Amino acid sequence: MSKLQILEDYFGHSGFRPLQEEVVDAILAQQDVLMILPTGGGKSLCYQLPTLLMDGVTVVVSPLLALMHDQVTALKANGISAAMLSSMQTQEESHQIESELKAGRIKLLYVAPERLLNPYFLGFLEQLSINFFVIDEAHCVSEWGHEFREHYRGLSLLKERFPQTPIAAFTATATKVVEEDIAANLRLHAPKRVRGSLFRSNLTVQAQHRIKDGRDQLLEFLKSHQNSAGIIYTLSRKQTESVAHFLQTKGIEAHAYHAGLSTEEKNRTYKAFVEDKVQIVVATIAFGMGIDKSNIRFVVHLSLPKTLENYYQEIGRAGRDGLDSETLLLFSAQDIVQQKSFIEALPDTPYKQHAFDKLDAMVRFANSESCRHQSIAAYFDDRIEACGEKCDNCTATEIQRVDITEASRKLLSSIYRTGQNFGLHYIIDVLRGSREQRVLQNAHDKITVYGIGEEFSRNQWLTIGDKLLELGAVELGEFKVYRLTPFGVEVLKGAHTIEIKKERLSMQKAAPKRRVTFFDDYDAELFDKLRDLRAEIAEVNGIPPYIVFSDKTLKDLSAKKPVSKEEMLEVHGIGEVKYERYGEAFLTLLQEQ
Structure with missing residues (x-):
């Protein structure tokens, strides 16, 4: 042959x-x-x-x-x-x-x-x-x-x-x-x-600053991915379980997966996912390396990965069948601090500095305002044109910025005047004039900065704090205590102007996105019938559905609607062997339509 x-x-x-x-x-x-x-x-x-x-x-x-x-x-x-x-x-x-x-x-x-x-x-x-x-x-x-x-x-x-x-x-x-x-x-x-080129033309790549724990943003994202398979990556075992439970309370079928679970439980979740019986897996990076499931439609990161290699491999699990798929990265400055603390704990070797360099590249990518696909490609020494419409930066309208210098000075002054001994939430309580018992016990309702920040909501102050952490104006000490850096002192003295994207500060709900769909050019109702038949055949044969036929093959079948073996063999992903095993059942269904 x-x-x-x-x-x-x-x-x-x-x-x-x-x-x-x-x-x-x-x-x-x-x-x-x-x-x-x-x-x-x-x-x-x-x-x-x-x-x-x-x-x-x-x-x-x-x-x-x-x-x-x-x-x-x-x-x-x-x-x-x-x-x-x-x-x-x-x-x-x-x-x-x-x-x-x-x-x-x-x-x-x-x-x-x-x-x-x-x-x-x-x-x-x-x-x-x-x-x-x-x-x-x-x-x-x-x-x-x-x-x-x-x-x-x-x-x-x-x-x-x-x-x-x-x-x-x-x-x-x-x-x-x-x-x-x-x-x-x-x-x-x-x-x-x-x-090969790093550009995955079927992947839409987005990154957003995480608002609080990111769960509202996650739910907004999932609205356009109902009944689709996806992976949500978190940083810790505990977080996988809490996010999975949160989604279940919202009526979304999601299972946790992490290294601390029993082998039996991990295998059960993995099997249910590849067989399309569970739509979403919330996981640490222990899940997914080399996963062969072709119809994963989305991948979400709820915190910053440690390297662009990790990130690119993980988002690569979406859309292996070539159909449109979407990725979302939610991150905050606290993620950066946490990742740096992990690296600090490593022994002093050349690899340690290498790990810091990789993290810096990941941070630059997350904060970048240029084409996401182009940034990834450049990291791997590949040169490509801007994607035009497959990332949030390329589809963004003109970015508006607002001056937050005065607000930044208020926040820095509050950190300084409370003795640089408190976390951000406490500092915001002071700024917003809270009557919390702890604030009153510390007599911080008597200092000059008490109540001078009522013009911003708690979430907006958290965002301003995040921005100052990104810029290196503050640093996190033990127990997440905020302290001023030399650059922060300069900002406090009025030596620098601080700006932020307007959309980031306004805390508006994410604009409704155009739903990612691949039903434009074929019969969606027939696709669903074919998918049900595929599930039955997979169940009988004890194999995952995508091994019978991929989503791309079902899409092609519902577009071309073949009525003979010869026509079936013209369909993407169907060769002689696959036809002999599964073709007749699908052909019968198609002929009945």
Whole structure:
């Protein structure tokens, strides 16, 4: 079979996406490969297809059991023999897979790096005919990346033990420094390097200063994503549970996911999410790396991620099927202080300064008023045009600013006159003339700044405090006590003008957004019927619905409405194998319409 025939029959595509064929050809030519391509760009196909044209088995190193399981399930649904060896299997099951490998009946074997470095397993691999190794999530190799894993560093021994076997390394994100580190550590020999554009044209990217805990902003955002799958990222385990509970009280089906839950509970939530039985997962970053669910329509961050690499990978989990999806980042200056405190706790090494630099880049991105997509691309040494309509900065009308110098001086003066020993909420109580018992006990109702800030609401003063923290006019001490910095003293003395975006201070409700929709060009009612049928078939087969057919395939079916096998095979994502397994049921439904 030719590579195009395999592409059509097994994967249901009539042509390659950009850069895929280049990598497939390099692997077929026995070259080492290093591919950097955004999530949703089609990296997996680049190594899954060529192995079908080669003798031997492909060994895929992957960091997460859930990801390996999803990939193996999807490959089997496409009629490709695949297996994983992990702690999830019994000894009997492992022996059975080893026997099938020796007999040459498996084309793709997925393993974790820990297993690959096991002396017994390395010895076992030497008995097999391996056509090439795949290192997935290859950024984990680099100490300069954002998810360094010690066992990945050990993969350098592959070239020692298997010097003639090519290696293909794949990742969604890598700066030039990380790219060089991956190539050097894996000892790649003159690798074919392929770097795709960072621009995800189907993703709308937004960032907003968080108002209080951000929950009102979150609810406003979710209004345009009813019945859609999404992930909400928080900074702590406790916050995942409280946000999930909050959403449940609003009638929104949401489950918490974090490392502190039992394995059984985590697996149950993960399974319910990929099977479309739970719409929203509220999670720490422990959830989602490599998640293979294609129809995630939105990703929300309720606090600032520590790096742009983390952020880009996490938002990349939305819209893997190519359909319009939306992302929202809510952040405050307190997030920055918290992230800096995490870094301060690290040992003094060159990595520590590197972590501060990465955080600074994340802060610049969040506060930026230029194209979001362009900013992300520039960080990864990619140059693109401004997106025009796929980020909040490009679609914003002219930004109006207001002078808050006088208000800033009032706030700074209140911090100073209360002895720089209190948190922001207390300072605001003093400013607004509160009769709180603590204020009266401290006799702060007698000082000159008491009650001089009644022109602003509590939320507006919190925003002004946040702005001063961003500018470095104040700093947070122990127990979140606010103190003046030398720059803050200069502001207090009238040496600087302070401005803020008008919309940020006005605390208006977010303007109603145009709902992200992809029902413009096909029959939405038919799409829902097809989706119900997909859920039934998935239930019977014990697999996630998106493995039967993706949302993109259902969209294409409800637009083209094929009435024969030949017409079905023209639909995106339906090849011979998928048609034989699931096509008849869908064809029957379509013929009845």
